[in-house]
Amino acid sequence: MTATDSSVPKSPGSVLVASLGDPAGVGPELLCQAWFDRGSSGLTPFFVVGSVAILGAAAAARGLEIPLLAIESPDQAAACFADVLPVLDIAGLDYTPGEPNEAGAELAFQSLEVATGIVRGGGAAALMTAPVAKSQLARVGFIHPGQTEYVAERCGVAARNAVMLLAGPSLKVVPITVHAALADVPGLLNAELIRSRTAIAAQALTRDLGIANPRIAIAGLNPHAGEDGRFGTEERDIIAPAIQALLEEGLDVVGPLPADGMFHPAARRRYDLAVCMYHDQALIPIKTLDFDTGVNMTLGLPIVRTSPDHGTAFAIAGRGTADAGATIAALRMAGEAAAHRAALSPSPTA
Numbered sequence: 235m236t237a238t239d240s241s242v243p244k245s246p247g248s249v250l251v252a253s254l255g256d257p258a259g260v261g262p263e264l265l266c267q268a269w270f271d272r273g274s275s276g277l278t279p280f281f282v283v284g285s286v287a288i289l290g291a292a293a294a295a296r297g298l299e300i301p302l303l304a305i306e307s308p309d310q311a312a313a314c315f316a317d318v319l320p321v322l323d324i325a326g327l328d329y330t331p332g333e334p335n336e337a338g339a340e341l342a343f344q345s346l347e348v349a350t351g352i353v354r355g356g357g358a359a360a361l362m363t364a365p366v367a368k369s370q371l372a373r374v375g376f377i378h379p380g381q382t383e384y385v386a387e388r389c390g391v392a393a394r395n396a397v398m399l400l401a402g403p404s405l406k407v408v409p410i411t412v413h414a415a416l417a418d419v420p421g422l423l424n425a426e427l428i429r430s431r432t433a434i435a436a437q438a439l440t441r442d443l444g445i446a447n448p449r450i451a452i453a454g455l456n457p458h459a460g461e462d463g464r465f466g467t468e469e470r471d472i473i474a475p476a477i478q479a480l481l482e483e484g485l486d487v488v489g490p491l492p493a494d495g496m497f498h499p500a501a502r503r504r505y506d507l508a509v510c511m512y513h514d515q516a517l518i519p520i521k522t523l524d525f526d527t528g529v530n531m532t533l534g535l536p537i538v539r540t541s542p543d544h545g546t547a548f549a550i551a552g553r554g555t556a557d558a559g560a561t562i563a564a565l566r567m568a569g570e571a572a573a574h575r576a577a578l579s580p581s582p583t584a
């Protein structure tokens with residue numbers, strides 16, 4: 235396959251940065267595929283912080299002919315994006331799809347660190363992080379539960395105020411607790427956490443996605459939302475008071491709803507955002523409905539950060555079968571959110 239597309243606009247003022255993700259995962263090949271599809275997908279120009287060697291090998295393994303250009307600085311990326319995939323080359327490593335190792339985890343961490351710094355410093359309009367494996371990163375000194383909390387800390391935002399949104403064409407969900415053992419969830423939930431994370435999400439849906447006055451449905455924790463206390467009391471003691479506080483703030487909120495009945499098509503038409511109490515309550519419905527186009531976005535940050543909804547998929551890396559839809563959707567959403575923010579507060583020179 236060939237890969238030039240001169241129909242892609244050159245817009246020097248707007249460029250996104252992508253971290254490489256774990257080089258043994260599907261991230262590198264999907265970044266190449268996204269660049270290959272840049273014209274048909276209408277992507278904002280982006281560059282990758284990573285490795286020309288790895289991206290070149292990942293593209294070749296996928297059967298793509300991708301011209302790569304090592305750039306010295308982010309300023310060079312937008313102008314060349316139509317013709318080449320720009321790469322800020324920070325390390326050379328062998329490409330070992332499906333075989334994660336410490337050197338790859340170090341590179342994934344370094345790429346995330348550099349890419350986050352570039353957005354913080356104004357060198358790119360938004361950050362798209364390719365998938366990492368938390369267990370691999372933990373081997374090289376990464377102390378955060380995930381990239382969400384890492385990026386939040388780099389932005390000076392407390393982890394509790396960085397809210398994970400999963401968004402697809404069929405559904406948007408926020409899990410109140412995220413990477414926590416199920417047994418710990420009831421102890422982690424409290425009315426203030428639910429109130430504050432929901433309020434941050436509501437504000438961000440307007441600022442970043444242009445949804446004015448979002449309609450929000452809040453799930454219960456227990457079967458049948460507790461069935462009047464017969465199957466649990468968190469709805470009465472924690473979730474209902476949070477909903478009351480959100481209503482008093484003027485938000486359009488309903489709940490606590492029985493979670494098993496809030497994701498069928500007619501129910502989904504009644505809200506813009508479902509707020510869930512734990513990871514799988516939120517992520518199972520969205521990954522069932524929108525796996526190939528689902529985007530993970532961190533709300534409540536001074537920067538825009540997105541990621542595909544899926545993980546490293548080591549078992550299929552390098553085989554050419556991984557679907558690039560979620561990576562493309564994450565790049566698209568990053569570009570759109572950055573544009574929304576720029577429209578709300580244009581820079582003095584714009």
Ligand SMILES: NC(=O)C1=CN([C@@H]2O[C@H](COP(=O)(O)OP(=O)(O)OC[C@H]3O[C@@H](n4cnc5c(N)ncnc54)[C@H](O)[C@@H]3O)[C@@H](O)[C@H]2O)C=CC1
Pocket residue numbers: 260363364365366367368369381530541542543544545546547548549550555556557558
């Ligand atoms: N955005 C991120 O950085 C995320 C990272 N992870 C990490 O990924 C690692 C693996 O997690 P898993 O739970 O196995 O989830 P996973 O998403 O990597 O894989 C789950 C299933 O989906 C398939 N799959 C994943 N991406 C695909 C794609 N683009 N096209 C076709 N099939 C695809 C896989 O082959 C597997 O069958 C974990 O270490 C986790 O921490 C998980 C979710 C998000």
Ligand SMILES: NCC(=O)COP(=O)(O)O
Pocket residue numbers: 379380381382383517530541
């Ligand atoms: N299950 C979602 C996920 O693992 C994403 O985590 P993060 O690295 O974006 O914080």
